[in-house]
Amino acid sequence: MEPDPGTAGQEPRPGFLVVSDDPDLLAGLVADLDRRFGRDYDVRGHGADAWQGGDGPDLALLLVDERVGETRAMEIFAHGRARHPAVKRVLLVHRGNWSSVHPVVAAMALGQVDYHLYVPWVPIERILYPAISDFLAAWDTTREASVVPLRIVGFQRAARSHDIRDKLSRAAIPFWFYDPSSDEGRRLLVEAGCDGSRLPVIVHFGGAVLEEPTDADLVALLGMKTRPTAARCDVVIVGAGPAGLAAAVYASSEGLDTLVLEPEIPGGQAGTSSLIRNYLGFQRGISGDELAVRAVEQAWLFGADFVLTQPVTRISATGDRRLVRTSDGTEVEARAVVIACGVTWRRLGVPALEALVGRGVFYGAAGSEARALAGQDVFVIGAGNSAGQAALHLARYARSVTMVVRGAGLDATMSDYLVTVIAETPNIGVLVGTEVVDGTGGGGLSSLTLLDRASSHRRDVPATALFVLIGAEPKTDWLAGSVARDDRGFVLTGRDLLHDGAPPGDWPLRRPPLLLETSLPGVFAAGDVRHRSVKRVAAAAGEGATAIQLVHEYLAEDDR
Structure with missing residues (x-):
């Protein structure tokens, strides 16, 4: 990794500011914060009337006691955000009031507060320090990274430059980006031994240099697989959005040899969301890219095999096996398949804008x-x-x-x-x-x-x-002739395949299709790509998990 030579060790420490009229609360919280974070942050405290705002270092966190009064607390937050646009605003909420009309509920809904923290904040290792670390992680995403694995030279408004920046951001990989006409860009081109005729240029911290890289080049540089290495597995999951990632976690954790094929970067549409506030269990919200990164790591730790930048072009049946072909001609034999390739944004269709x-x-x-x-x-x-x-x-x-x-x-x-x-x-x-x-x-x-x-x-x-x-359009042209779809391209499953209560004429089994099973037995669909699916992250994840339970049912039939 490369430190930023121009700023390392020179910038003043960013600050935490605690505002309360309770001297015991103020002294206690400042002391506890300073004990853990004081080496890297300037931790200070003020009474509500004593702080005028704007002085001191750049603020990372502004923590205000609700007991200074609702109006005064909102004034302090507004003033702090005006002076420090990236500051995270934290309302200190005293335990004992779970009313739905608690001021923090309205403040969060109105965007006046970013987070809340309970008073008392003990045990500090379980309550205070994890919460503050989460707040700081969110604040840090608003700043230029001080250490990066990749430096890029390219034109800011070039389509390929945007595409690379977008994919790296969705993968939570920090980078520095320079225009080729800038001093930094020119120096980096010289360092890389490039004349700038083939942009973008990407320089890896290990010394590798890519000129006009493909997505596969970039993914390989970062140590990820771009081609399947196994000819057989238990289940192939097509797509790594919320449905595909949930399926990968459950399949791999339950002992299935699992291969995930993703044509781009994990996360799907949800991966582009800056904040998902209504996903179960994340009371402070979570960004789409962070949710995807966590899920990928979780599935990987259970043994799932990920292959990126490799679109699937065909699914077919070979006896009781399902054959999955990728864009490079590789074929993988699987006992079952889960289609979770999601949807893409509907195009405007305005030529000048396209x-x-x-x-x-x-x-x-x-x-x-x-x-x-x-x-x-x-x-x-x-x-x-x-x-x-x-x-x-x-x-x-x-x-x-x-x-x-x-x-x-x-x-x-x-x-x-x-x-x-x-x-x-x-x-x-x-x-x-x-x-x-x-x-x-x-x-x-x-x-x-x-x-x-x-x-x-x-x-x-x-x-x-x-x-x-x-709006959404399914990515299913490659499924034509393999599984049944509706007139918009969404995959039909379960009861939606039935006509007058009976399976379609070419259905080969005595039983009807299972809940998420497509017109090809052993091939299931989950998430937004499925006809009549609920377009919510939690619903997609639930369908991904359910699909694996159905895979087990199908394989049990196959094993008899």
């Missing part, structure tokens, strides 16, 4: 681009939870974020907590009854044409970036 994909127009949240949009005007198309989370994430950096919504509002399609936070975020606007119908740009997006659906009036607006999150 030509700018990766150069100001992005499908999905594209969290890797947020910092580069500081002070810019950006637009988000969509009215679902993913669009709402993307808008909130972008609003931390951009001057303005405008949500463009075809319908009458957000209430019918977005969770209440997101609607509330968006309404309270001053630099987010919502245009209802509106469509994006055109755009312009040379090196990158520069303007959009908006259509008012009621009046048919068109107007051009300046725009640096457009993020499109407008």
Whole structure:
């Protein structure tokens, strides 16, 4: 790993600030925080009226006692966020009040508070220190990494540069990115022995250099597999989103020889979400990329074999075995298959904007681009939870974020907590009854044409970036002729295969298809790719786990 030579050991320590009018609470919490974190952070405490804000080091955490009063606490948080935009705001909540109208419930819903911490915070090794470490981990993602495994030279607004940044961000791999015209970019090209004619250039901390790398080149550089090495296994899982990862965890933990084939980077659509607040068990929320990284590691530790950047092109039956073929021609024989390849964002179909994909127009949240949009005007198309989370994430950096919504509002399609936070975020606007119908740009997006659906009036607006999150299309063209799909391409399973209570005519077994089983026995579908699935992360994970139980049932039949 390479330390940043320009900043190592020179920057002042970032700060923790505790605000309370209770001298015992103040002294105790400052002492406990300083004991664990004082070497790397400047830990201070103030009374509510004594702190004026803005002085001292950059704040990482601002912890405010709820007993200073709800109004004063929100004022302190607002002032702290204005002075320190990345600071994480923590409300100190005294135990004993679990009312649904507790001020922290509203404050979280309104986006005025990021986290809460209980008072008393003991035992500190189980309550205080893990929570503070989680808060710091979230704060640290807003900063430039001080140590990285990869340094990249490329044009900021080149489509391939965006694609690489996006994939690395989703894989939670830190990097530094330099324009080839910058001093740092020129120095790195010289160091790598490259003339800059083949960009992007990626320099690994171990010394390896890639010019114009493919996804497989990049994944191999990071030590991940890009081709299957085994000719046979118990179960092949196609896709590594929430459904596929859950299936991988349960299959491998239950003794099945498990191979996961992912055409890109694990995480699926959920992996692009900046924060998932309603996933069971994560009371502080979790980012999609972190959830994916944890699940991949969990499945790997149980013995699952992951192969990345390798799309599946065909599934067929060979007797009681299922044959899975990948894009490089490799074939793997499996006793069962779980299709969990998810969905992709629906395309706008506007030629001028399609030509700018990766150069100001992005499908999905594209969290890797947020910092580069500081002070810019950006637009988000969509009215679902993913669009709402993307808008909130972008609003931390951009001057303005405008949500463009075809319908009458957000209430019918977005969770209440997101609607509330968006309404309270001053630099987010919502245009209802509106469509994006055109755009312009040379090196990158520069303007959009908006259509008012009621009046048919068109107007051009300046725009640096457009993020499109407008619904789902299944990635199932490769399944044509293998398993039955509906007219939109979603995979039919279980009872949806029945006609007047009977399986389709080519169904070869006496029993009907199992709950998540496709028209090809032993091949199951889970998650968003499945017809009539519930488009929620928890539902997808549940289906992935259920699919493995059904695999066991199917294999038990096979073993008799």
